[in-house]
Amino acid sequence: MPTGQFTAVADEEPRMSFDHPPSAGHDGSRPRRIVVGITGATGPILGIRFLEALGALGVESHLVLSDWAERTIKLETSYSVPEVRGLAGTFYPNGNLAAPISSGSFLADGMVIIPCSMHTLAAVAHGLGDKLITRAADVTLKERRKLVVVPRETPLNAIHLRNMLTLSEMGAAVVPPMLAFYHHPETCDDFIRHIVARVLDQLGIENDLTIQWGTTRHLHADPNRPRSTTAAVAG
Numbered sequence: 001m002p003t004g005q006f007t008a009v010a011d012e013e014p015r016m017s018f019d020h021p022p023s024a025g026h027d028g029s030r031p032r033r034i035v036v037g038i039t040g041a042t043g044p045i046l047g048i049r050f051l052e053a054l055g056a057l058g059v060e061s062h063l064v065l066s067d068w069a070e071r072t073i074k075l076e077t078s079y080s081v082p083e084v085r086g087l088a089g090t091f092y093p094n095g096n097l098a099a100p101i102s103s104g105s106f107l108a109d110g111m112v113i114i115p116c117s118m119h120t121l122a123a124v125a126h127g128l129g130d131k132l133i134t135r136a137a138d139v140t141l142k143e144r145r146k147l148v149v150v151p152r153e154t155p156l157n158a159i160h161l162r163n164m165l166t167l168s169e170m171g172a173a174v175v176p177p178m179l180a181f182y183h184h185p186e187t188c189d190d191f192i193r194h195i196v197a198r199v200l201d202q203l204g205i206e207n208d209l210t211i212q213w214g215t216t217r218h219l220h221a222d223p224n225r226p227r228s229t230t231a232a233v234a235g
């Protein structure tokens, strides 16, 4: 659960307060500020857990949901759309191209699209800024800020792969939500936490959501546990 006090506002100036010192921005003078897009791929829980992590870490979050993200939140999770909006410091409608995050003059420390549908991936790779998520991603790239996409589709066709390569060549981090086993996951939430941690790593936001290989607990799974596919190697 987030420890900060958040206020969701749609079209107004951002407002928020924290009950603990927020983590510093790159220059140390303000809280870190991350734009978050959740799109209509399966797995909106990834974006929800990411927002919760940002809140717990005192990072300022600016959220946009696509129409299909709102549908998948209802279809796949126990969260209501207003609850998800409330996890962010500020929420903007995807149709509001006049929102602050639509401009490079709004100083964000990066943007994450989690999960990222193949539709949004294609739109970002081809520079379509017709919705706030794709416009904010375009701004992130043109300002040479960190863009992290978490594309969710399987199997992948050549169009998907080309679009990922295009974004990677432009400096974006492409972080598919792939399963890992070296942290000995036991629940679905363990897998999700691992992905969220890897995305935070890309943004340089320190967290202890998962182990860093070679630093803490290892190597073999609990011998009393039932046999599983858990391997003792880093992936």
Ligand SMILES: Cc1cc2nc3c(=O)[nH]c(=O)nc-3n(C[C@H](O)[C@H](O)[C@H](O)COP(=O)(O)O)c2cc1C
Pocket: 038, 039, 040, 041, 042, 066, 067, 068, 069, 071, 072, 075, 116, 117, 118, 119, 120, 121, 152, 153, 154
């Ligand atoms: C339940 C559900 C799951 C979906 N899962 C995926 C998916 O994993 N990846 C994907 O690219 N599209 C998926 N889609 C299709 C997208 O929602 C659709 O392409 C939509 O146009 C994406 O729009 P957006 O990028 O604006 O959110 C899914 C749709 C539904 C209803």
